[in-house]
Amino acid sequence: AQSVAQPEDQVNVAEGNPLTVKCTYSVSGNPYLFWYVQYPNRGLQFLLKYITGDNLVKGSYGFEAEFNKSQTSFHLKKPSALVSDSALYFCAVRESLGDSNYQLIWGAGTKLIIKP
Amino acid sequence: DTGVSQDPRHKITKRGQNVTFRCDPISEHNRLYWYRQTLGQGPEFLTYFQNEAQLEKSRLLSDRFSAERPKGSFSTLEIQRTEQGDSAMYLCASSLGTGESNEQFFGPGTRLTVL
Numbered sequence: 001a002q003s004v005a006q007p008e009d010q011v012n013v014a015e016g017n018p019l020t021v022k023c024t025y026s027v028s029g030n031p032y033l034f035w036y037v038q039y040p041n042r043g044l045q046f047l048l049k050y051i052t053g054d055n056l057v058k059g060s061y062g063f064e065a066e067f068n069k070s071q072t073s074f075h076l077k078k079p080s081a082l083v084s085d086s087a088l089y090f091c092a093v094r095e096s097l098g099d100s101n102y103q104l105i106w107g108a109g110t111k112l113i114i115k116p
Numbered sequence: 117d118t119g120v121s122q123d124p125r126h127k128i129t130k131r132g133q134n135v136t137f138r139c140d141p142i143s144e145h146n147r148l149y150w151y152r153q154t155l156g157q158g159p160e161f162l163t164y165f166q167n168e169a170q171l172e173k174s175r176l177l178s179d180r181f182s183a184e185r186p187k188g189s190f191s192t193l194e195i196q197r198t199e200q201g202d203s204a205m206y207l208c209a210s211s212l213g214t215g216e217s218n219e220q221f222f223g224p225g226t227r228l229t230v231l
Contacts (some may be wrong), residue, residue, distance in 0.1 A: 034219065043120070043222035044159070044207070053213065090158050097164070098173050103149070106158030115199075 001097040002027045003010070006107035013081045013114050014059045021076040021110045024093030032094035033074040034104065035065055039087045045087075050074060086106075120223035122208050128229045129198055136194045137226045141210030149220060150192050151207040159207055165191060166213055168218055198230045 003026045013019045026030055035047040048059025055067045065076045076089060088111050092104040121140045129135050130163065141148050146167050151159035164172045168189040180198075185191040195202055205227050216221035 011158075036222075041224075044209075045225045046219040046221070049219060066231065092158070102162045103161075103164060106160075108156065108158050 001100060002093050002105045004091050004105055004107040005006050006089075006091055006110045007108050009108075009114065010111040013112070015083050015105045015114050015116050016028070016060045016080050019076075019078050019112065021086070021091075023074045023076065023091050024072050025071065025074060025091075025108060027093055027095075031067075031072075031074075032102075033065075033067065034092040034094070035059065035063070035074075035076050036090045036092065037061075037087050038090065038109070044090065047076070067084045083114045083116055086112055120208055120210055120221050122206075122223040122226050124226055125224060126227045126229075128231065130231050131200060132197055133152045134194065135194045135198060135228065136192055137206055137208075137228075138190060138192050139191045139210075139223060140149045141208070142212075142221055143189075145210035145212050145221070146188070147213040147218075148185055149209040149211075150191070150193050151209065153205045153207055153225070162193075162197055162206075165197030195228075198228075203230045 005024045015069045036044045038044045047063050048057050050057045050067045058064045063078050070109045083099040088109045094102045095105050096102050123138045148165045150162040153159045162174050163183050165185040168185050180196045183193045205225045207225045209222045211218040211220045
């Protein structure tokens with residue numbers, strides 16, 4: 001079965017510094033990987049996805065993620081953090097249900113706190 | 117706003133009562149998902165529709181839970197004889213089911229509190 005791990009419950013970064021939110025996965029076959037962000041009192045928002053192609057994927061709000069097959073990782077990154085980036089971040093992997101149907105398997109989430 | 121909407125946003129009920137939640141997906145999306153999320157956890161898959169057909173239901177889902185999508189548009193999730201352990205955020209998401217990797221668009225959720 002597919003699984004996703006986010007090893008850090010919380011990440012603290014000073015504003016302006018680079019940030020990394022870690023995600024590792026376990027899948028059979030080629031992974032389809034996603035990052036979502038959840039702001040307080042708001043729904044989950046899609047940030048970016050990796051399906052195939054370049055290992056560095058660019059997404060919304062200046063975020064990017066690097067797919068590393070040998071390390072089975074898909075870490076989320078941003079060169080310069082903003083206070084407004086403070087939120088809960090979820091990594092997810094697609095699990096096939098057969099017949100072109102699938103569901104997302106989610107990590108537990110990482111709380112990102114950006115301090116001014 | 118043409119995003120996914122959910123109603124109500126909050127529901128407080130007494131143990132043993134039935135509750136029903138509604139989800140209106142993005143209009144052209146044929147796939148609709150229900151998830152449950154508790155504090156400090158990622159979303160937990162409950163069930164999935166393609167158009168009006170319910171194609172998958174989590175093995176963890178109690179028989180007290182039922183979902184419908186009668187016309188392939190909005191969906192309802194009903195919980196019968198609620199228990200305190202049902203207290204959670206219930207999330208609905210929709211996607212356009214063409215291609216292999218369509219991202220899901222989420223509603224704001226319905227927060228259920230069972231007293």
